[in-house]
Amino acid sequence: MEKMCIYDTDKVCDNCYECRCDLDPEKICDNCMECVKGNVDYRAIVVEDFQMEEEFKRTHPDA
Numbered sequence: 804m805e806k807m808c809i810y811d812t813d814k815v816c817d818n819c820y821e822c823r824c825d826l827d828p829e830k831i832c833d834n835c836m837e838c839v840k841g842n843v844d845y846r847a848i849v850v851e852d853f854q855m856e857e858e859f860k861r862t863h864p865d866a
Contacts, residue, residue, distance in 0.1 A: 808814040809822050809832065824830040825838045839848065854862070 806816040808816050822832045824832050
């Protein structure tokens with residue numbers, strides 16, 4: 804059986820490496836949340852894009 808993408812379960816993994824851990828590039832993301840928690844005063848997440856609910860419903864009618 805082919806390996807499926809962890810972000811899009813309908814997509815076969817194509818080794819795009821978007822799922823790599825930000826803290827350990829050798830590790831595949833497993834949602835451990837270590838990148839957003841820890842003993843630091845400040846953490847940030849870069850948001851590259853977002854969709855309003857109406858746009859999401861239009862572009863993902865089966866969701």
